[in-house]
Every structure is written in C-alpha cells, then in structure tokens.
Amino acid sequence: MNLTDARFQDPDKAREWLELQRWPNGTHCTHCGSFSVTPLKGKAHRPGVWQCNDCRQQFTVTTGSVMERSKIPLNKWLLAMHLMASSKKGISAHQLHRVLGITYQSAWFLSHRIREAMSNDKSGPMGGGGKTVEVDETYFGKRETPLPSKQRKGRPFTKRGKAGPGGKRAVVSLVERGGKCRTFHVKHATAENVREVIVRNVSRDSVLNTDESRLYTEVGKEFAGHETVKHSANEYVRGDTHTNTVEGYFSIFKRGMKGVYQHCGEAHLHRYVAEFDFRYNNRSGLGVEDTERTAKIIEQAAGRRLTYRRIGEAKNA
Known part of the structure; x- marks a missing residue:
C-alpha cells in the first residue's frame, strides 16, 4: 500500500474505500441490518449519509x-x-x-x-494435541500503586518464586509455537493469577514450555506435558524445550514500550499489549x-x- 495512494489524501476516496471494505456484499443498515437503504444527497446532507427504508434511521460507514x-x-x-x-x-x-x-x-x-x-476477544483455546505453548512473564515500568516488599528495604523481589521485581508491572504472555500469542497485564504475578490466565486460554492437551519459576510448577501438572529450562544455570535450550519464542516476543514488546512509547499509564497497558499482540498475530x-x-x-x-x-x-x- 503506497502512502501516496488517493485514499490517504482524499476524504471522499477514503470513504469510498472504507465502504467497500465494510460492506463487500452491498450497503446495509448498521442499525437493523436491512439492505433496503437510500443514499441521502443534496446540500442538506454531507457525502456518505444513508437512510434505512425499514427502521428509518440514518447512518454512515463509521456508525457503530x-x-x-x-x-x-x-x-x-x-x-x-x-x-x-x-x-x-x-x-x-x-x-x-x-x-x-x-x-x-x-x-x-x-x-x-x-x-x-x-484487540481480539481471545476466544477458543490455544494449542491442542501435539502442540507446544510457551509461557513466560516479564516485568517493566513502575507500578502506579507499588506493592509493599516483604523483604528488607532496598532488596527487590526476585523473579524465581516471588511476585517479581518490586515496584514493576507484571505482564504474562502465552505464545503457541508457529502460531499466535495472547498477552495479559496481571495486577500481581502470583501462581494463582498466572494459573487463571493459562487455564483460561490454553488447551489441556498442550505441552507447556516455561522457565524454572515456581509460578508454573503446579499449573504445569494440569496439562499434557510441562517442560522447563533452567535459566539460572545458563540453560536456554534442551532439545525442543525452550522459551525463545516468547522471549522474542518480549524483546519486540519492550523495545516498543521503552523506545517508542516511553511512558504508559497502567490503566492503558492492556490496550498497548493488544496492539503488540495484533501485529505479532x-x-x-x-x-x-x-x-x-x-x-x-x-x-x-x-x-x-x-x-x-x-x-x-x-x-x-
């Protein structure tokens, strides 16, 4: 698609192209679905306004x-x-x-x-029989409502078995090998919260690949298989077992969040992860x-x- 294309320069050309995209089978009412519609013309109406002959409501290609x-x-x-x-x-x-x-x-x-x-509705489970889903969590940014650390002052939570680095936002991502991903901002990175994300989105017939974090120990038992790599021992690949796919997704996500957006309010984070998921998928x-x-x-x-x-x-x- 060329940025000099007429649809990017002329509002009327853009509207005509949008109408073809939204109504490939013919213009229909966005209120009731009727195909019995009439374009409203003349000086009293702007271009692109239609009226439904059934429900009598007016609409345009942007309605709804x-x-x-x-x-x-x-x-x-x-x-x-x-x-x-x-x-x-x-x-x-x-x-x-x-x-x-x-x-x-x-x-x-x-x-x-x-x-x-x-954003998508995330309907249907990921993975399935014979498929592998990689799961990992990452921490970035600064929580707007920091959790009080249970460890001594100045010492952040560690990733292995704890709630994640103190004061950081937690993001959990599920990536199906050779397929799509789903990413979630979780308020607290606990085994219970992570389990809820996984079981709600991944087929029980799948094989999970994770790191050695205790966040995944129990939930891994609920799936067809659970393989881990021990990053703390510098183990990153063992045969077909690795989390390199989800780590690759995180590398794109973090570069975008730090290098392009730089600051993101926590209330908006779910829309930013939806943006990165969309392009990846x-x-x-x-x-x-x-x-x-x-x-x-x-x-x-x-x-x-x-x-x-x-x-x-x-x-x-």
Missing part, C-alpha cells in the same frame, strides 16, 4: 465503529491505521500528531481507539502484510466504540 462521531477526516484515520499496522514497534501519538497535522490530544485519543480495534511470517493488516483493523473496528469517558478504565487479566 471506533471512528463514529470523529471529526478527524477519514483519510487521516486510514493513514493512522496503516502506520500503526506497519510499524513493528509502534508509533507514538506525538509522531502521529506531526504526520497527520492534528493536535496531540486528538492523535492520542485516535491511537487508543485504533488499539481498541486491534498478523505478521509476515504468517503470510499477512501491511495492506492485509490494515484491512483487518478496519474489519475489527466495526461493532466497537471507545468514548473518552471510558478510555481510562483499567483492565487486568
């Missing part, structure tokens, strides 16, 4: 999507979606503000609405390129809304 009621031109929405879909480590709201020629506040809100479209290695990735965002944007009032709602696994 993350773009609804936005005053940002549609060509700038499409350009922002393409930039977020094609930037492996993300693109900051400040960069979007400069590229799109909109205010920083608008760029920040727009990027969060696109992340809302990037629709990567070139799975045959998905930038154009298809952008189209996927548009497809998932339908039926979702994110208002400014809701944007600060925190969500933990």
